[in-house]
Amino acid sequence: MxxxxxxxxxxxxxxxxxxxxxxxxxxxxxxxxxxxxxxxxxxxxxxxxxxxxxxxxxxxxxxxxxxxxGDLDRRSSEVRGLADSEREWIAVSGDEDWQSFDYETEDVDVVPREKPDERPYPKPTPVTAVTGVGPDDAEKLAEAGILSAERLATVNAFEVASALDLDVLHVRTWRHNARELLP
Structure with missing residues (x-):
């Protein structure tokens, strides 16, 4: 074959x-x-x-x-739809060193950056801070990824109750209490 x-x-x-x-x-x-x-x-x-x-x-x-x-310089003038700055960039990129990361650093003042002492945003409120949510309830909510009062305040009560096999009225009450707790 x-x-x-x-x-x-x-x-x-x-x-x-x-x-x-x-x-x-x-x-x-x-x-x-x-x-x-x-x-x-x-x-x-x-x-x-x-x-x-x-x-x-x-x-x-x-x-x-x-x-x-000279090929890039010629092509930069022939390509349609380029702005002048794009044409200039294409023309100068013909040099082998155009992507070089070797820069003169003598004239540059490098300012060291310090890490902040505190988080730029507040720590999440534990779900157990919500009235009516005990440690066992918190474990059950954690199975659905609900680890904070902020998250509990925004859930769809029916979906969470269905997913975790909980009473929807309990989840609605927790959601309401989470909303009351948060500013």
């Missing part, structure tokens, strides 16, 4: 006869395109028609160029 060749790089895409002929006429190996041996710029430099080079670039996800000398 003969195995069928599937190009992993191009997800089964293959070149048409016309594309193969154009690449061979430019002394380029057609099998090099799916393997990304050529960039869009290299295809243009070998006199491949711009529309064909563009089609191959898109279909096979070819890089724009393997050399960045």
């Amino acid at each position: 003969e195995e069928e060749y599937v190009d992993d790089v191009a997800e089964g895409e293959s070149l048409t006869d016309e594309e193969r002929d154009a690449l061979e006429a430019a002394d380029l190996d057609p099998e090099g395109v799916p393997e990304k041996q050529y960039s869009y710029r290299a295809l243009l430099d070998e006199d491949i028609d711009e529309s064909l080079a563009d089609e191959l670039r898109r279909r096979f996800s070819l890089p724009w160029s393997y050399e960045s000398d």
Whole structure:
């Protein structure tokens, strides 16, 4: 049984006869395109028609160029819909050091940050502080993730009672008392 060749790089895409002929006429190996041996710029430099080079670039996800000398600056002026600041950013990102994290720190005053002594928000009120909720009730409520009076004050009494097999009137009373307890 003969195995069928599937190009992993191009997800089964293959070149048409016309594309193969154009690449061979430019002394380029057609099998090099799916393997990304050529960039869009290299295809243009070998006199491949711009529309064909563009089609191959898109279909096979070819890089724009393997050399960045001036290429990003040129592309930043050709891409539509960019603001001036975006064009400038693209143009300067052609330098190899554009993402460098090496910064001059001599002129920068570093202010050490201290950890706060207190929490920036108050501690939650224990559910046992709610009138009518004892330790056993608190354990049962904890099964549903209700660990604070603040949470108890916002629950749907019917859903909690159903989930925990409790009397809905008890849960409503606890919810009311939790609301009274909180500011």
